[in-house]
Amino acid sequence: MTHGPVCITCGDVAVPMRVVATGGEDGLAHCVTEEGDAAQVDVALVDDVAVGDAVLVHACVAIQRLEREAA
Protein backbone atom coordinates (compact mmCIF):
# COMPACT_ATOMS: atom_id res chain seq x y z
CA MET A 1 0.00 0.00 0.00
CA THR A 2 1.55 3.32 -0.96
CA HIS A 3 0.90 6.49 0.98
CA GLY A 4 2.93 9.07 -0.90
CA PRO A 5 4.68 11.48 1.42
CA VAL A 6 2.22 10.95 4.23
CA CYS A 7 3.13 9.30 7.51
CA ILE A 8 1.29 6.08 8.19
CA THR A 9 0.54 6.77 11.85
CA CYS A 10 -1.46 9.81 11.07
CA GLY A 11 -5.23 9.80 10.83
CA ASP A 12 -4.77 11.37 7.43
CA VAL A 13 -3.91 7.99 5.93
CA ALA A 14 -7.11 6.21 6.70
CA VAL A 15 -7.56 5.18 3.09
CA PRO A 16 -10.87 4.20 1.45
CA MET A 17 -10.47 0.66 0.05
CA ARG A 18 -12.77 -1.84 -1.64
CA VAL A 19 -12.98 -5.43 -0.36
CA VAL A 20 -12.29 -7.83 -3.25
CA ALA A 21 -11.92 -11.11 -1.33
CA THR A 22 -12.45 -12.23 2.26
CA GLY A 23 -11.07 -15.13 4.27
CA GLY A 24 -7.55 -14.91 2.85
CA GLU A 25 -4.28 -15.51 4.66
CA ASP A 26 -4.98 -15.51 8.46
CA GLY A 27 -8.58 -14.49 7.84
CA LEU A 28 -7.49 -11.16 6.37
CA ALA A 29 -9.47 -9.51 3.57
CA HIS A 30 -7.86 -8.58 0.29
CA CYS A 31 -8.61 -4.91 -0.38
CA VAL A 32 -7.66 -2.47 -3.13
CA THR A 33 -7.70 1.30 -3.44
CA GLU A 34 -9.16 2.97 -6.48
CA GLU A 35 -5.57 3.48 -7.73
CA GLY A 36 -5.04 -0.29 -7.57
CA ASP A 37 -2.84 -0.46 -4.46
CA ALA A 38 -3.58 -3.71 -2.64
CA ALA A 39 -3.31 -4.74 1.00
CA GLN A 40 -4.25 -7.62 3.30
CA VAL A 41 -6.61 -5.97 5.77
CA ASP A 42 -7.84 -7.08 9.18
CA VAL A 43 -11.61 -6.48 9.18
CA ALA A 44 -12.31 -7.69 12.73
CA LEU A 45 -13.43 -4.23 13.87
CA VAL A 46 -16.21 -3.88 11.29
CA ASP A 47 -19.42 -5.94 11.25
CA ASP A 48 -20.11 -8.46 8.47
CA VAL A 49 -17.71 -7.28 5.84
CA ALA A 50 -18.58 -8.62 2.39
CA VAL A 51 -16.94 -8.46 -1.02
CA GLY A 52 -17.76 -5.12 -2.65
CA ASP A 53 -17.92 -3.14 0.62
CA ALA A 54 -15.93 0.06 0.97
CA VAL A 55 -13.97 0.37 4.20
CA LEU A 56 -11.68 2.98 5.72
CA VAL A 57 -8.27 1.40 6.33
CA HIS A 58 -5.56 2.55 8.73
CA ALA A 59 -2.32 0.55 9.23
CA CYS A 60 -3.92 -2.45 7.47
CA VAL A 61 -6.94 -2.45 9.80
CA ALA A 62 -10.43 -1.46 8.65
CA ILE A 63 -11.64 1.06 11.23
CA GLN A 64 -15.00 1.86 9.62
CA ARG A 65 -17.31 0.87 6.80
CA LEU A 66 -18.08 3.62 4.28
CA GLU A 67 -21.75 3.69 3.53
CA ARG A 68 -22.58 4.20 -0.08
CA GLU A 69 -25.44 6.61 0.56
CA ALA A 70 -23.31 8.71 2.90
CA ALA A 71 -20.52 9.24 0.40
Place this chain on the structure above:
Amino acid sequence: MKYVDEYRDAELGRALSTEIAAAVEPGRHYKIMEVCGGHTHAIYKYGIDDLLPPNVELVHGPGCPVCVIPMGRVDDGIALAREPGVIFTCFGDMLRIPGSSESLQDAKAGGADVRMVYSPLDALRIARSEPDRHVVFFAIGFETTAPSTALTLKRAKAEGIENFSVMCSHVTIVPPLKALLESPDLRLDGFVGPGHVATIVGARPFEFIPADYGKPVVISGFEPLDVLQSILMILRQIGSGDARVENQYKRVVPHEGNQRALEALAEVFVLRPHFEWRGLGFISQSALALSEAYAEFDSERRFVVPGVRVADPKACQCGEVLKGVIKPWECKVFGTACTPEHAIGTCMVSPEGACAAYYNYGRFAREKQVV
Protein backbone atom coordinates in the same frame (compact mmCIF):
# COMPACT_ATOMS: atom_id res chain seq x y z
CA MET B 1 -12.00 9.12 -6.64
CA LYS B 2 -15.23 8.41 -4.80
CA TYR B 3 -15.34 9.66 -1.20
CA VAL B 4 -12.60 12.13 -2.11
CA ASP B 5 -13.29 14.25 -5.22
CA GLU B 6 -16.61 15.58 -3.97
CA TYR B 7 -14.77 17.10 -0.98
CA ARG B 8 -12.22 18.98 -3.11
CA ASP B 9 -14.53 21.08 -5.29
CA ALA B 10 -12.97 24.53 -5.75
CA GLU B 11 -16.29 26.31 -6.31
CA LEU B 12 -17.77 24.94 -3.08
CA GLY B 13 -14.54 25.88 -1.32
CA ARG B 14 -14.86 29.50 -2.40
CA ALA B 15 -18.50 29.54 -1.31
CA LEU B 16 -17.50 28.26 2.15
CA SER B 17 -14.73 30.84 2.28
CA THR B 18 -17.32 33.59 1.68
CA GLU B 19 -19.56 32.20 4.41
CA ILE B 20 -16.60 32.09 6.81
CA ALA B 21 -15.80 35.73 6.06
CA ALA B 22 -19.43 36.60 6.86
CA ALA B 23 -19.37 34.64 10.13
CA VAL B 24 -16.48 36.53 11.76
CA GLU B 25 -16.81 39.72 13.77
CA PRO B 26 -14.47 42.36 12.39
CA GLY B 27 -11.92 43.42 14.97
CA ARG B 28 -12.05 40.13 16.84
CA HIS B 29 -9.15 37.70 16.57
CA TYR B 30 -9.96 33.98 16.43
CA LYS B 31 -7.44 31.27 17.34
CA ILE B 32 -8.55 27.80 16.27
CA MET B 33 -6.40 24.75 16.93
CA GLU B 34 -6.39 21.82 14.56
CA VAL B 35 -5.46 18.98 16.86
CA CYS B 36 -4.47 16.38 14.30
CA GLY B 37 -1.36 16.39 12.12
CA GLY B 38 -3.51 15.16 9.23
CA HIS B 39 -5.42 18.42 9.36
CA THR B 40 -2.18 20.42 9.50
CA HIS B 41 -1.05 18.59 6.38
CA ALA B 42 -4.36 19.27 4.57
CA ILE B 43 -4.32 22.96 5.57
CA TYR B 44 -0.91 23.54 4.04
CA LYS B 45 -1.32 21.22 1.08
CA TYR B 46 -4.55 22.86 -0.08
CA GLY B 47 -3.72 26.39 1.09
CA ILE B 48 -6.77 26.45 3.35
CA ASP B 49 -5.33 29.26 5.48
CA ASP B 50 -5.30 31.47 2.35
CA LEU B 51 -9.09 31.07 2.15
CA LEU B 52 -9.61 32.43 5.67
CA PRO B 53 -9.99 36.06 6.76
CA PRO B 54 -6.80 37.48 8.32
CA ASN B 55 -8.34 37.51 11.81
CA VAL B 56 -8.88 33.73 11.80
CA GLU B 57 -5.63 32.10 12.89
CA LEU B 58 -5.04 28.36 12.74
CA VAL B 59 -2.81 26.97 15.48
CA HIS B 60 -1.25 23.56 15.01
CA GLY B 61 -1.82 21.06 17.74
CA PRO B 62 0.09 18.16 19.25
CA GLY B 63 -1.58 15.48 17.11
CA CYS B 64 1.41 14.10 15.25
CA PRO B 65 2.42 10.88 17.03
CA VAL B 66 5.93 10.93 15.60
CA CYS B 67 6.52 14.53 16.67
CA VAL B 68 5.64 13.93 20.30
CA ILE B 69 8.03 11.00 20.84
CA PRO B 70 10.85 12.22 23.11
CA MET B 71 14.48 11.64 22.22
CA GLY B 72 15.04 9.27 25.12
CA ARG B 73 12.38 6.94 23.74
CA VAL B 74 14.23 6.81 20.40
CA ASP B 75 17.45 6.00 22.28
CA ASP B 76 15.59 3.17 24.06
CA GLY B 77 14.42 1.85 20.68
CA ILE B 78 17.96 1.93 19.33
CA ALA B 79 19.20 0.03 22.41
CA LEU B 80 16.60 -2.69 21.69
CA ALA B 81 17.51 -2.75 17.99
CA ARG B 82 21.12 -3.49 19.00
CA GLU B 83 20.16 -6.51 21.15
CA PRO B 84 21.59 -9.70 19.60
CA GLY B 85 19.03 -11.62 17.53
CA VAL B 86 16.51 -8.76 17.45
CA ILE B 87 14.71 -7.59 14.33
CA PHE B 88 13.45 -4.10 15.15
CA THR B 89 10.40 -2.99 13.17
CA CYS B 90 8.76 0.42 12.99
CA PHE B 91 6.77 2.74 10.75
CA GLY B 92 8.90 4.53 8.16
CA ASP B 93 8.74 7.94 9.79
CA MET B 94 10.29 6.72 13.03
CA LEU B 95 13.47 5.74 11.16
CA ARG B 96 14.65 9.32 10.75
CA ILE B 97 13.68 10.72 14.14
CA PRO B 98 16.87 11.89 15.81
CA GLY B 99 17.82 10.28 19.13
CA SER B 100 20.45 11.90 21.33
CA SER B 101 23.32 10.68 19.16
CA GLU B 102 21.75 8.91 16.18
CA SER B 103 18.51 7.78 14.54
CA LEU B 104 17.20 4.26 13.95
CA GLN B 105 18.26 4.69 10.35
CA ASP B 106 21.83 5.38 11.52
CA ALA B 107 21.65 2.30 13.76
CA LYS B 108 20.54 0.28 10.73
CA ALA B 109 23.49 1.62 8.72
CA GLY B 110 25.67 0.56 11.66
CA GLY B 111 24.49 -3.04 11.39
CA ALA B 112 21.31 -3.26 13.51
CA ASP B 113 18.48 -5.15 11.79
CA VAL B 114 15.90 -2.34 11.57
CA ARG B 115 13.01 -2.82 9.15
CA MET B 116 10.19 -0.55 8.07
CA VAL B 117 6.64 -1.93 8.17
CA TYR B 118 3.24 -0.52 7.19
CA SER B 119 1.36 -2.31 9.93
CA PRO B 120 2.12 -4.27 13.11
CA LEU B 121 0.59 -7.21 11.20
CA ASP B 122 3.64 -7.04 8.92
CA ALA B 123 5.90 -7.25 11.97
CA LEU B 124 4.02 -10.32 13.19
CA ARG B 125 4.41 -11.87 9.74
CA ILE B 126 8.20 -11.39 10.02
CA ALA B 127 8.11 -13.08 13.45
CA ARG B 128 6.31 -16.09 11.96
CA SER B 129 8.81 -16.41 9.12
CA GLU B 130 11.91 -15.92 11.31
CA PRO B 131 11.25 -18.11 14.37
CA ASP B 132 14.91 -18.00 15.47
CA ARG B 133 14.92 -14.23 15.81
CA HIS B 134 12.94 -11.96 18.13
CA VAL B 135 10.84 -9.29 16.43
CA VAL B 136 10.20 -6.03 18.31
CA PHE B 137 7.55 -3.65 16.98
CA PHE B 138 7.95 0.01 18.01
CA ALA B 139 4.27 0.90 18.41
CA ILE B 140 3.44 4.58 18.10
CA GLY B 141 0.28 6.46 17.26
CA PHE B 142 -2.92 7.77 18.80
CA GLU B 143 -6.20 5.88 19.25
CA THR B 144 -6.50 5.48 15.49
CA THR B 145 -3.40 3.29 15.35
CA ALA B 146 -3.57 1.53 18.73
CA PRO B 147 -6.34 -0.88 17.56
CA SER B 148 -4.01 -2.29 14.88
CA THR B 149 -1.46 -3.09 17.61
CA ALA B 150 -4.22 -4.57 19.79
CA LEU B 151 -5.52 -6.84 17.00
CA THR B 152 -1.96 -7.93 16.17
CA LEU B 153 -1.26 -8.85 19.79
CA LYS B 154 -4.55 -10.77 20.04
CA ARG B 155 -3.47 -12.75 16.98
CA ALA B 156 0.03 -13.34 18.40
CA LYS B 157 -1.47 -14.60 21.67
CA ALA B 158 -4.01 -16.83 19.92
CA GLU B 159 -1.26 -18.34 17.76
CA GLY B 160 1.10 -18.78 20.73
CA ILE B 161 3.87 -16.81 19.04
CA GLU B 162 6.81 -16.42 21.41
CA ASN B 163 9.31 -14.38 19.39
CA PHE B 164 7.29 -11.17 19.09
CA SER B 165 7.00 -8.18 21.39
CA VAL B 166 5.87 -4.57 21.31
CA MET B 167 7.65 -1.49 22.61
CA CYS B 168 4.43 0.31 23.35
CA SER B 169 4.53 4.08 22.87
CA HIS B 170 0.89 4.63 21.95
CA VAL B 171 -0.48 7.91 23.23
CA THR B 172 -3.97 9.23 23.92
CA ILE B 173 -5.32 12.55 22.69
CA VAL B 174 -7.39 13.90 25.57
CA PRO B 175 -4.67 14.43 28.26
CA PRO B 176 -2.45 16.67 26.08
CA LEU B 177 -5.54 18.70 25.08
CA LYS B 178 -6.29 19.18 28.76
CA ALA B 179 -2.68 20.22 29.34
CA LEU B 180 -2.93 22.76 26.51
CA LEU B 181 -6.21 24.15 27.82
CA GLU B 182 -4.58 24.60 31.23
CA SER B 183 -1.54 26.28 29.70
CA PRO B 184 -1.47 29.99 30.57
CA ASP B 185 0.42 31.10 27.46
CA LEU B 186 -2.19 29.91 24.98
CA ARG B 187 -5.67 31.32 24.43
CA LEU B 188 -7.72 29.22 22.04
CA ASP B 189 -11.25 29.85 20.77
CA GLY B 190 -12.08 26.40 19.42
CA PHE B 191 -10.85 23.06 18.15
CA VAL B 192 -10.97 21.21 14.84
CA GLY B 193 -11.34 17.73 16.34
CA PRO B 194 -9.42 14.67 15.12
CA GLY B 195 -11.74 12.75 12.78
CA HIS B 196 -10.06 9.38 12.76
CA VAL B 197 -9.30 9.26 16.48
CA ALA B 198 -13.02 9.99 16.94
CA THR B 199 -13.87 7.13 14.57
CA ILE B 200 -12.45 4.89 17.31
CA VAL B 201 -13.28 6.76 20.54
CA GLY B 202 -16.46 8.59 19.43
CA ALA B 203 -17.47 12.16 20.26
CA ARG B 204 -17.97 11.78 24.01
CA PRO B 205 -14.30 12.05 25.16
CA PHE B 206 -14.22 15.61 23.75
CA GLU B 207 -17.29 16.82 25.63
CA PHE B 208 -15.19 18.14 28.53
CA ILE B 209 -13.86 20.89 26.25
CA PRO B 210 -17.18 22.73 25.87
CA ALA B 211 -18.42 21.62 29.31
CA ASP B 212 -15.36 22.62 31.38
CA TYR B 213 -13.64 25.20 29.19
CA GLY B 214 -16.52 26.64 27.14
CA LYS B 215 -14.79 26.04 23.79
CA PRO B 216 -16.42 24.56 20.67
CA VAL B 217 -15.13 21.33 19.14
CA VAL B 218 -16.02 20.23 15.62
CA ILE B 219 -14.88 16.72 14.67
CA SER B 220 -13.67 17.07 11.11
CA GLY B 221 -12.86 15.07 8.01
CA PHE B 222 -9.57 15.53 6.20
CA GLU B 223 -10.51 16.88 2.79
CA PRO B 224 -10.26 20.62 2.19
CA LEU B 225 -14.05 21.17 2.19
CA ASP B 226 -14.32 19.19 5.44
CA VAL B 227 -11.81 21.46 7.15
CA LEU B 228 -13.38 24.67 5.79
CA GLN B 229 -16.86 23.56 6.83
CA SER B 230 -15.58 22.66 10.31
CA ILE B 231 -14.00 26.09 10.71
CA LEU B 232 -17.32 27.67 9.68
CA MET B 233 -19.20 25.52 12.23
CA ILE B 234 -16.76 26.58 14.98
CA LEU B 235 -17.12 30.28 14.07
CA ARG B 236 -20.91 29.97 14.06
CA GLN B 237 -20.85 28.39 17.52
CA ILE B 238 -18.65 31.23 18.76
CA GLY B 239 -20.97 33.78 17.10
CA SER B 240 -24.04 32.34 18.80
CA GLY B 241 -22.28 32.19 22.17
CA ASP B 242 -22.65 28.43 22.11
CA ALA B 243 -20.08 25.70 22.82
CA ARG B 244 -20.65 22.03 22.10
CA VAL B 245 -19.17 19.05 20.28
CA GLU B 246 -20.39 18.87 16.69
CA ASN B 247 -19.63 16.15 14.20
CA GLN B 248 -18.84 17.42 10.70
CA TYR B 249 -17.46 13.99 9.71
CA LYS B 250 -20.74 12.10 10.18
CA ARG B 251 -20.14 10.04 7.07
CA VAL B 252 -17.41 8.22 9.00
CA VAL B 253 -17.56 9.04 12.73
CA PRO B 254 -20.30 7.36 14.79
CA HIS B 255 -21.16 9.23 18.00
CA GLU B 256 -20.27 6.18 20.08
CA GLY B 257 -17.04 5.34 18.24
CA ASN B 258 -16.08 1.79 17.29
CA GLN B 259 -17.14 -0.52 20.13
CA ARG B 260 -15.12 -3.50 18.88
CA ALA B 261 -11.99 -1.37 18.71
CA LEU B 262 -12.61 0.01 22.21
CA GLU B 263 -13.06 -3.52 23.55
CA ALA B 264 -9.80 -4.64 21.93
CA LEU B 265 -8.00 -1.61 23.40
CA ALA B 266 -9.43 -2.32 26.87
CA GLU B 267 -8.26 -5.94 26.69
CA VAL B 268 -4.73 -5.32 25.49
CA PHE B 269 -3.74 -1.99 27.05
CA VAL B 270 -3.74 -0.15 30.35
CA LEU B 271 -3.02 3.55 30.92
CA ARG B 272 0.52 4.42 31.93
CA PRO B 273 0.66 6.53 35.10
CA HIS B 274 2.61 9.12 33.12
CA PHE B 275 4.47 9.49 29.83
CA GLU B 276 6.94 12.03 28.55
CA TRP B 277 5.84 14.08 25.52
CA ARG B 278 8.35 15.94 23.49
CA GLY B 279 8.08 19.61 24.36
CA LEU B 280 5.14 19.09 26.69
CA GLY B 281 6.94 17.16 29.42
CA PHE B 282 5.35 14.44 31.53
CA ILE B 283 1.56 14.18 31.23
CA SER B 284 -0.27 11.79 33.51
CA GLN B 285 -2.32 8.94 32.05
CA SER B 286 -1.49 10.04 28.53
CA ALA B 287 -0.10 6.83 27.06
CA LEU B 288 -0.73 3.11 26.89
CA ALA B 289 1.23 0.12 28.16
CA LEU B 290 0.40 -3.56 27.68
CA SER B 291 -1.98 -5.09 30.20
CA GLU B 292 -0.96 -7.95 32.52
CA ALA B 293 -2.68 -10.41 30.18
CA TYR B 294 -0.22 -9.39 27.45
CA ALA B 295 2.86 -8.95 29.66
CA GLU B 296 4.74 -11.67 27.76
CA PHE B 297 4.57 -9.47 24.63
CA ASP B 298 5.94 -6.37 26.35
CA SER B 299 9.43 -5.53 25.03
CA GLU B 300 10.06 -3.43 28.10
CA ARG B 301 9.60 -6.51 30.31
CA ARG B 302 11.46 -8.93 28.06
CA PHE B 303 14.53 -6.77 27.64
CA VAL B 304 16.35 -4.34 29.85
CA VAL B 305 15.35 -1.00 28.37
CA PRO B 306 17.61 1.83 29.52
CA GLY B 307 14.71 4.27 30.07
CA VAL B 308 16.79 7.15 28.81
CA ARG B 309 15.75 10.75 29.56
CA VAL B 310 17.28 13.33 27.26
CA ALA B 311 16.53 17.03 27.25
CA ASP B 312 15.42 18.37 23.86
CA PRO B 313 18.22 20.15 21.96
CA LYS B 314 18.46 23.79 23.03
CA ALA B 315 18.12 25.20 19.53
CA CYS B 316 14.97 23.18 18.87
CA GLN B 317 11.62 24.78 19.65
CA CYS B 318 9.40 21.83 18.76
CA GLY B 319 7.76 22.08 22.18
CA GLU B 320 6.53 25.59 21.53
CA VAL B 321 5.41 24.61 18.01
CA LEU B 322 3.53 21.60 19.40
CA LYS B 323 1.81 23.82 21.95
CA GLY B 324 0.92 26.34 19.24
CA VAL B 325 2.81 29.07 21.07
CA ILE B 326 5.03 29.86 18.06
CA LYS B 327 4.56 29.28 14.33
CA PRO B 328 7.05 26.95 12.62
CA TRP B 329 8.84 29.81 10.87
CA GLU B 330 9.36 31.60 14.18
CA CYS B 331 11.67 28.82 15.39
CA LYS B 332 15.32 29.90 15.45
CA VAL B 333 16.50 27.00 13.29
CA PHE B 334 13.50 26.60 10.91
CA GLY B 335 14.63 26.12 7.33
CA THR B 336 18.27 26.83 8.17
CA ALA B 337 19.86 24.31 10.53
CA CYS B 338 16.62 22.28 10.60
CA THR B 339 15.22 21.02 7.28
CA PRO B 340 13.43 17.79 6.34
CA GLU B 341 16.75 16.44 5.00
CA HIS B 342 18.67 17.29 8.19
CA ALA B 343 16.10 17.60 10.93
CA ILE B 344 16.95 18.67 14.45
CA GLY B 345 13.40 18.45 15.71
CA THR B 346 10.68 15.87 15.25
CA CYS B 347 8.21 18.39 13.80
CA MET B 348 10.45 18.66 10.74
CA VAL B 349 10.83 14.89 10.25
CA SER B 350 7.27 13.68 9.95
CA PRO B 351 5.31 14.99 6.95
CA GLU B 352 2.46 15.69 9.39
CA GLY B 353 4.77 17.73 11.59
CA ALA B 354 3.80 21.39 11.44
CA CYS B 355 7.35 22.39 10.46
CA ALA B 356 7.69 19.88 7.61
CA ALA B 357 4.20 20.69 6.32
CA TYR B 358 5.02 24.38 6.40
CA TYR B 359 8.46 23.85 4.89
CA ASN B 360 7.03 21.79 2.02
CA TYR B 361 3.95 23.82 1.20
CA GLY B 362 3.87 27.14 3.00
CA ARG B 363 7.30 28.70 3.04
CA PHE B 364 6.98 30.33 -0.37
CA ALA B 365 3.74 32.01 0.61
CA ARG B 366 5.48 33.30 3.72
CA GLU B 367 8.37 34.69 1.67
CA LYS B 368 5.80 36.45 -0.50
CA GLN B 369 4.21 38.04 2.56
CA VAL B 370 7.55 39.16 3.96
CA VAL B 371 8.49 40.87 0.68
